[in-house]
Amino acid sequence: LSQSYHFATAQFYAKQPFMTTLIVKSLPKLRAQIAEWRLESARIAIVPTMGALHEGHLSLVRAAQARADRVIVSLFVNPKQFNNAADLANYPRTEVEDAARLASLGADVLYAPDEASMYPPGFATTVSVGGISKGLCGTHRPGHFDGVATIVAKLFLQTSADMAFFGEKDFQQVAIVRRLVKDLDIPIDIIMCPTVREADGLALSSRNMRLAAIERAIAPALAAALFEAARQLCDGGDVAAILAQAKADILAAGFHKIDYLELRDEDNLQPLDTMARNARLHVAAWLGQVRLIDTIKVLRS
Ligand code: PAF
Numbered sequence: 001l002s003q004s005y006h007f008a009t010a011q012f013y014a015k016q017p018f019m020t021t022l023i024v025k026s027l028p029k030l031r032a033q034i035a036e037w038r039l040e041s042a043r044i045a046i047v048p049t050m051g052a053l054h055e056g057h058l059s060l061v062r063a064a065q066a067r068a069d070r071v072i073v074s075l076f077v078n079p080k081q082f083n084n085a086a087d088l089a090n091y092p093r094t095e096v097e098d099a100a101r102l103a104s105l106g107a108d109v110l111y112a113p114d115e116a117s118m119y120p121p122g123f124a125t126t127v128s129v130g131g132i133s134k135g136l137c138g139t140h141r142p143g144h145f146d147g148v149a150t151i152v153a154k155l156f157l158q159t160s161a162d163m164a165f166f167g168e169k170d171f172q173q174v175a176i177v178r179r180l181v182k183d184l185d186i187p188i189d190i191i192m193c194p195t196v197r198e199a200d201g202l203a204l205s206s207r208n209m210r211l212a213a214i215e216r217a218i219a220p221a222l223a224a225a226l227f228e229a230a231r232q233l234c235d236g237g238d239v240a241a242i243l244a245q246a247k248a249d250i251l252a253a254g255f256h257k258i259d260y261l262e263l264r265d266e267d268n269l270q271p272l273d274t275m276a277r278n279a280r281l282h283v284a285a286w287l288g289q290v291r292l293i294d295t296i297k298v299l300r301s
Pocket of ligand 1 (some may be wrong): 078
């Protein structure tokens with residue numbers, strides 16, 4: 001992160017003297033800060049992010065502040081979870097604004113390590129969660145969840161946080177992280193917070209920034225198709241027919257490709273061909289160069 005980042009943040013503090021977010025870039029400094037908090041018996045939360053913070057991230061920070069004494073927000077655009085070089089190159093980076101937003105919320109630490117310190121020469125370990133990593137985004141983004149599991153495991157071990165906050169929009173990611181901490185006995189609570197949506201239903205995502213105006217106008221069709229499909233499933237319609245209609249509606253709205261639109265069991269992420277108590281809809285579709293995902297629980301009335 002650049003000098004201007006610190007400068008802008010310092011200016012921001014000057015305006016709001018009681019709100020400070022310490023920017024930490026090195027692991028030894030992070031650990032020193034955490035050791036001080038541990039002396040106070042503080043409960044520590046981490047909100048892992050890749051920056052380009054939006055209201056969805058901020059809702060995670062607020063949820064973390066409600067449950068923990070100290071909140072660390074990590075900002076690291078993790079190259080290992082991008083299976084597409086263009087997606088990594090185009091991933092939005094808004095560090096100055098991110099720091100200002102976190103300061104305005106009073107997050108305690110913004111941990112922003114660089115790539116060389118996260119993956120030094122010789123780095124050779126991959127954390128790979130089997131089972132639930134297959135299917136959905138696992139099928140369409142090969143290697144993505146290995147990258148996520150590896151960086152999340154590192155962040156949990158680096159911070160020794162007591163709890164971590166993730167958004168429901170990335171439901172498969174949350175399921176994988178839960179499996180990871182269970183399997184590796186990492187003592188951390190994983191807390192999933194509801195998806196935050198625009199007024200027109202579009203799930204907030206850092207990738208929304210990359211939508212052209214005309215694409216932004218089309219984008220809410222994804223959530224609309226999902227909500228309509230959920231309504232019909234609750235009414236007891238045929239699952240295959242409802243999913244086929246939802247796909248047709250998404251394509252008719254202007255999305256050019258659907259990676260998946262599936263009904264799956266929330267607990268084990270197995271596909272469902274009939275309605276069940278724990279049913280959840282998952283979708284990923286392309287609008288121009290941007291891949292959007294969404295998911296909702298199908299609640300029986
Ligand atoms: O959801 C994300 O932004 C990322 O996958 C995460 C959890 C920060 C890991 O890089």
